[in-house]
Amino acid sequence: MEFVLAIIVGILATSAFYLMLRRSLVKVILGMVFLGNAVNLTIFSVARVTKGYAAFIPENASTLEGVYADPLPQALILTAIVIGFGTQAFAIALFRKAFQKVGDDDLDKMNSTDIMCNEDIPGDK
Amino acid sequence: MFFAVLSGFIVACIVPLIFKLNRKVAGALLSILPLSLFIYYLQFIPNVLAGEKILTTFYWIPFLKINLNFLIDGLNLTFALIISGIGFVVYLYASAYLEKSEKIVPFYIYISIFMASMLGVVTCDNTLALFVFWELTSISSFLLIGFNHEQERSRYAALQSLLVTAGGGLALLAGVIMLGQITGTYEISQMSAFHSTIVSNVLYPSILVLFLIGTFTKSAQFPFHFWLPNAMEAPTPVSAYLHSATMVKAGVFLMIKFLPILGGTDLWMWLLGGFGGWTMLMASTMALKQTDLKRLLAYSTVSVLGTLTMLIGLGGEKAISAMIIYLFAHSLYKGALFLTAGIIDHETGTRDIRNISGLRKYLPVTTVIGVLAALSGMGIIPFIGFIGKEMLYEATLLSGEYSTLFITITVISAINIFAVMAYSGILPFFGEYKSPAEHVSEAPFQMTSGPIALALLGLVFGLFAGSTVDGLTNKALQSIFPSASHHLALFHGFNLPLLLSALTIAVGLLFVFKRNSLVEFIEKIRIPEFFFPSKWYDYAFNGTLSFAEIQTKFLQNGHLRYYIFTILALFILLVGGSFFGFNTSESILNAFAISIERSLAGIDIYDISMLITVLIASVFALISQGRLSAIASMGIVGALISLIYIIYGAPDLAMTQLSIETLSVILFVLVLYKLPRFFTYSKLKTRIRDLVIALAFGSIFTIIIIFVSAYGKFDSGLSEYFAQTSYLIGHGKNIVNVILVDFRGFDTMGEITVLAIAAVGVYSLLRLRKQGGEQ
Numbered sequence: 001m002e003f004v005l006a007i008i009v010g011i012l013a014t015s016a017f018y019l020m021l022r023r024s025l026v027k028v029i030l031g032m033v034f035l036g037n038a039v040n041l042t043i044f045s046v047a048r049v050t051k052g053y054a055a056f057i058p059e060n061a062s063t064l065e066g067v068y069a070d071p072l073p074q075a076l077i078l079t080a081i082v083i084g085f086g087t088q089a090f091a092i093a094l095f096r097k098a099f100q101k102v103g104d105d106d107l108d109k110m111n112s113t114d115i116m117c118n119e120d121i122p123g124d125k
Numbered sequence: 126m127f128f129a130v131l132s133g134f135i136v137a138c139i140v141p142l143i144f145k146l147n148r149k150v151a152g153a154l155l156s157i158l159p160l161s162l163f164i165y166y167l168q169f170i171p172n173v174l175a176g177e178k179i180l181t182t183f184y185w186i187p188f189l190k191i192n193l194n195f196l197i198d199g200l201n202l203t204f205a206l207i208i209s210g211i212g213f214v215v216y217l218y219a220s221a222y223l224e225k226s227e228k229i230v231p232f233y234i235y236i237s238i239f240m241a242s243m244l245g246v247v248t249c250d251n252t253l254a255l256f257v258f259w260e261l262t263s264i265s266s267f268l269l270i271g272f273n274h275e276q277e278r279s280r281y282a283a284l285q286s287l288l289v290t291a292g293g294g295l296a297l298l299a300g301v302i303m304l305g306q307i308t309g310t311y312e313i314s315q316m317s318a319f320h321s322t323i324v325s326n327v328l329y330p331s332i333l334v335l336f337l338i339g340t341f342t343k344s345a346q347f348p349f350h351f352w353l354p355n356a357m358e359a360p361t362p363v364s365a366y367l368h369s370a371t372m373v374k375a376g377v378f379l380m381i382k383f384l385p386i387l388g389g390t391d392l393w394m395w396l397l398g399g400f401g402g403w404t405m406l407m408a409s410t411m412a413l414k415q416t417d418l419k420r421l422l423a424y425s426t427v428s429v430l431g432t433l434t435m436l437i438g439l440g441g442e443k444a445i446s447a448m449i450i451y452l453f454a455h456s457l458y459k460g461a462l463f464l465t466a467g468i469i470d471h472e473t474g475t476r477d478i479r480n481i482s483g484l485r486k487y488l489p490v491t492t493v494i495g496v497l498a499a500l501s502g503m504g505i506i507p508f509i510g511f512i513g514k515e516m517l518y519e520a521t522l523l524s525g526e527y528s529t530l531f532i533t534i535t536v537i538s539a540i541n542i543f544a545v546m547a548y549s550g551i552l553p554f555f556g557e558y559k560s561p562a563e564h565v566s567e568a569p570f571q572m573t574s575g576p577i578a579l580a581l582l583g584l585v586f587g588l589f590a591g592s593t594v595d596g597l598t599n600k601a602l603q604s605i606f607p608s609a610s611h612h613l614a615l616f617h618g619f620n621l622p623l624l625l626s627a628l629t630i631a632v633g634l635l636f637v638f639k640r641n642s643l644v645e646f647i648e649k650i651r652i653p654e655f656f657f658p659s660k661w662y663d664y665a666f667n668g669t670l671s672f673a674e675i676q677t678k679f680l681q682n683g684h685l686r687y688y689i690f691t692i693l694a695l696f697i698l699l700v701g702g703s704f705f706g707f708n709t710s711e712s713i714l715n716a717f718a719i720s721i722e723r724s725l726a727g728i729d730i731y732d733i734s735m736l737i738t739v740l741i742a743s744v745f746a747l748i749s750q751g752r753l754s755a756i757a758s759m760g761i762v763g764a765l766i767s768l769i770y771i772i773y774g775a776p777d778l779a780m781t782q783l784s785i786e787t788l789s790v791i792l793f794v795l796v797l798y799k800l801p802r803f804f805t806y807s808k809l810k811t812r813i814r815d816l817v818i819a820l821a822f823g824s825i826f827t828i829i830i831i832f833v834s835a836y837g838k839f840d841s842g843l844s845e846y847f848a849q850t851s852y853l854i855g856h857g858k859n860i861v862n863v864i865l866v867d868f869r870g871f872d873t874m875g876e877i878t879v880l881a882i883a884a885v886g887v888y889s890l891l892r893l894r895k896q897g898g899e900q
Contacts, residue, residue: 002834003724004732005769006827008739012762014816014823015743017693021686021815023806026752026797028685030759033789034743037766042826044773046833048840051727054774057851057858064848064860069774071851072844075864078781079876085785086883089792093890096796106806107685 005045012038025098025105029091036084040077047073126181126195126248129165132158133241140233152220153571155233159212159240166205169197174596178604180314185254190311196250199600203449204247204378206597207456211370212240214575218464219362221571222471228272232360235272239265239367246375252301252311256294259343262372263290269363270356282355285662289342289352297339297379303332304386317385324390333387337380337396344376344430347404351659353427357419361467364419369426369459374452377433381445384605388440397438398524398531404431406534409541413636414647418466418476418549422459425502425545428538429455432517435531439524442609446602447516450613453594454501454513457583461498462550464576465491468568469553473560478548483558487565490573492554497580499550501587503543503633504626507615509587509594511626514539518622536625543633548640590615690818697821704828713828716835723834731772739765750803753794760790777861 012034019031047070055071057064095105102109136158144151172179183193197205215236223229242265245258264287271283305311307326308319316323323329340346345353356368367373380397387393405428412424429451436448468491469484470476485492497508504514517539521532567573586594590613599610617623636643654660680691704713739762746758763786770779807815847860847868855863865873 002830003720004728004736006720006830006834008736008769009830010823010827011740011743012823013826014819015747016819017689017822018747018815018819020689021819023686024803026800027755027803030746030755033759034746034762037762038826041766041769042830044770044775044778045830048844049834050774051772052774054776055848055860057848057860059858062852064851068848070844071847071860071864072841074775074778074861075869077775077778078861078865079872081778081781081785083876083879085789086880088789090883090886090890092792092796093887097890097893099800105800106804108806 002045002049005041005049009038009041009045012041023107025095025107025110028107029088029095032091033084033088036080036088040080040084043073043077043080126179126197127183127193129162130195130241130245130248132162133237133239133244137234137237137241140237141230144230144233152224152229152233153217155237156213156216156220158237159209159216162240162244163206163209163213166197166202166209169202170597173197173199173202173600176600176603178314180250189253190251190305191253192251192311193254194250194312195248196314197248198604199597199602200378200381200449200604201248203453203597203601204374205244207453208240208243208247208371211366211456211460211579214460214464214579215362215366217571218365218467218575219360221569222362222467223360232269232272235265235268236363236366239269239372243371243375247378250313252305252313253298255313256298256301259297259339259375260291260294262367262375263287263294263343266290266356266367266372269367270359272360272363273358276358279358282352282358286352286356288666289349289662293339293342293349295339296335296342300332300335300339303328303335307332313382313386320386320389323386329387329390330392333390333392333396336383336387337400340376340380341400341434342376344373344380344434345404345427346376346400346431346434347407348658348661350404350408350427351657351662354420354423355659357417357423361419361463361470364423365460365463365467369422369463370456373426373430374433374456377430377437377448377452380434380437381448381605384437384440384445388437394438394440397440398435399438401431401434401436401438402531402534404428405435405538406431409538409545410647412545413541413548414644416477416479418469418478418553419463421478421545421549422463422466425542425549426455426459428542429459432535432538435535436517436520439520439531441520441523442602442606442611443516443523444520445605446598446609446611447513447520449598449601450509450516450594451513453598454509454583454586457579457586458498458501458508458510458546461494461576461579461583462502462546464572464579465495465498465550468572468576471572472565472568473562475561478553481553481560482556483554484560484565485554486558487560488554488567490567490577494573494576494580495550495554497584498576499546501580501583502546502550504539504629507587508583509590510583511587512590512613512615514626514629515617515622518625519617522621532625536629539629540632540636543629544636544640544643547633547637552637587615690815693818693822697818697825700829701821701825704825713832716828716832719835720831735765735768750805752797752800752803755803756790756793756797759793760786763789775861777859 016031016034016038019027019034022028022031050067050069053066053068055064055068055074098110099105136155140151140155143154147154169179179197181195183195185191185193216233219229219232219236223232226232239262242258242261246255246262249255249258267283267287270286271279273279274283301311304316304323307323307328308316310316310319323332326332342349342352353368353373357364359368408424408427408431412421412428415421415424433448433452436444436451466476468488469481472488473481473484475481501508501510504510517535518532521535522528524531595611595613598613602609602611742758742761742765746755746762749755749758763782767779767782767786770776770782847864851860851863851868852858855867857863857867
């Protein structure tokens with residue numbers, strides 16, 4: 001089971017960094033989403049992984065005994081997913097704004113603090 | 126004593142206030158500070174003469190052994206008196222000298238900080254606290270040299286002096302810490318007990334070299350001497366005070382202080398004797414050809430500092446007693462000569478000795494000061510300079526097997542100094558009248574009274590040496606050699622030193638009258654620029670700047686992806702390298718075997734299909750040309766991950782992941798659907814390179830997870846606790862939920878805050894868009 005998870009994490013991390021190394025800002029944001037997923041799965045898979053045993057206390061018991069999925073990393077990941085969404089949303093809004101100003105999603109056109117003049121903006125690609 | 130040192134810092138804070146109250150008398154009012162300090166230190170004389178040592182302790186950072194312990198013994202007191210006494214003269218002098226300058230307020234601030242720090246250096250017994258004061262003198266010196274900061278030369282000189290002296294200070298700190306490690310104490314007064322332990326330690330040579338880098342830079346010894354002549358960019362009172370009478374002597378002071386701790390070895394003798402002797406000879410020769418009054422004096426100061434260093438290197442009782450007298454005499458006459466140069470500069474507008482002569486008619490008082498001070502510096506009987514020089518010759522003659530060498534260079538240097546003193550203190554006043562200024566008039570009382578006192582003291586202390594300076598200098602000597610004593614007298618009888626003095630005067634007079642041909646001769650000596658240490662400084666300085674520029678351009682290139690690239694490459698190198706660096710490739714294979722074996726047992730068809738789907742979706746996201754299809758693939762990956770969470774017993778995660786993923790996709794589509802297709806910016810080669818890097822990184826992730834799953838799980842024991850108590854304490858049966866809202870409720874509150882901030886950010890960015898659209 002962990003072996004499969006490990007391979008999936010590897011695929012996600014590879015995709016994440018390949019996308020983050022691109023010049024297109026949209027791809028960089030996509031890469032961030034991938035990286036978030038990869039890291040969450042990493043935390044998930046280095047803890048105790050079980051199939052099908054959710055961390056619920058049974059109806060008639062007051063404590064949980066036996067085999068159960070590790071609840072602590074789950075709580076951490078839950079927070080991470082939500083915060084990851086917050087950053088994503090902000091990045092997307094920021095991208096929207098930057099695209100309006102620069103007219104392009106090429107990062108190389110954004111590494112100056114001065115806003116480019118309209119004439120310099122290349123047309124549709 | 127603590128307060129005495131602190132007072133300068135306090136006064137520095139209220140200087141602007143004093144000038145606001147009354148600008149006219151502010152300078153005179155501030156002079157009360159050094160005067161009262163001088164009187165304060167004077168009252169210790171009876172105690173010190175009785176053989177007492179006064180120590181006050183103030184615990185500053187006791188657990189690091191950094192304490193503000195101040196000690197008054199003969200040597201410390203002599204220096205404290207020189208600092209506060211000449212400080213008074215300089216404060217008073219500057220009040221008239223800088224009267225019209227707008228920068229008189231910062232001047233008094235800096236110089237008060239300097240005086241306080243300098244008093245700290247000479248009275249502090251704790252080496253770590255001493256280091257703090259030591260660097261403070263470098264910083265205040267930097268500020269004072271750069272006083273006329275609108276001139277580039279001043280800024281250059283200021284930075285140079287700071288880099289050299291503060292850099293040396295760091296070496297000193299390293300030496301002092303090593304010394305503290307060996308002896309277990311940072312108190313100077315307790316270290317001499319460990320002398321034999323220190324000099325036999327393997328670290329002794331490194332300690333000594335580090336220590337000497339600190340003192341040599343401060344006291345302008347070869348090869349660090351070049352900053353001192355450049356420091357003449359400072360206003361003249363500063364040159365008189367910091368760069369001749371006090372700060373540059375801090376290095377010398379520390380070397381005598383540490384003679385009983387680090388001295389007495391051949392290494393000590395050769396390093397100090399060699400560098401000191403060479404500095405003395407070289408600087409005095411360089412001084413001869415200078416035409417700027419202040420540079421003339423600066424080079425002669427370097428030479429005298431060399432003499433003092435050499436004497437400490439020789440290290441006998443005679444040498445140290447000669448050193449103390451020579452230093453004392455030098456502070457008096459050189460301070461006076463610098464202030465004379467300042468008066469000449471102030472009244473005639475030039476410091477070039479070729480343009481001024483015969484000033485005695487218009488500057489009668491200054492003439493008296495200049496001549497008296499110069500005579501002391503030349504070592505003419507009956508001035509204290511004469512006694513100093515006699516003792517110098519005597520000590521050098523007694524210096525053992527190499528005494529012939531040392532006495533030769535000493536006499537040559539003394540002849541040079543003789544001539545330099547005449548050039549700077551006598552020649553400008555005699556001969557035919559020549560001056561670039563039309564109207565030359567005598568300087569005001571504040572500027573002449575101090576220097577004349579210094580010059581006269583040189584005469585008085587010479588005439589009555591036995592009954593005035595004898596007592597205190599004896600005690601200063603005894604703080605190094607407890608059983609030694611000397612008896613100062615003007616006339617020691619007809620002996621070899623007297624003969625050498627006569628020789629010095631005879632040849633010196635020749636130098637004075639034949640200045641032109643002498644300078645011509647010196648000019649002929651051509652040394653390639655490469656051999657000048659000041660050039661080394663420039664090379665090092667410019668080299669550092671170009672290196673900084675190159676590496677900044679390389680690392681801070683302004684391209685986000687190269688930053689990520691650098692981080693990834695470093696991570697792969699360090700983490701990936703550690704896999705193979707420690708011969709763990711076997712255990713990696715082993716981990717794979719264990720992991721596969723374990724996984725095969727519980728593997729299902731949907732595990733495999735999930736893996737394949739993730740792979741396909743990811744690859745599609747990478748290569749897709751359309752934005753929407755890339756986003757869709759991302760959504761598929763997200764949905765698959767929520768499936769993984771369901772299968773592996775995390776329904777809460779699955780729910781969150783699914784809803785968040787849906788939201789993200791909607792958001793992405795809303796913002797991006799209008800945009801054109803992706804444009805391929807990079808070349809195939811770049812993409813392959815990026816893929817290789819990303820693949821290496823992804824593989825490291827995989828390997829780490831397999832490692833952990835094969836060899837040991839992370840288990841904090843917390844999960845157990847939560848499973849046991851979530852219902853009993855938290856009253857909830859879904860443990861993950863209880864953790865989030867109860868056990869780690871504050872975390873969740875933080876998370877909500879982050880979301881709220883992000884929402885505010887998104888909202889304002891969207892609002893901004895509207896306004897931008899209106900424009």
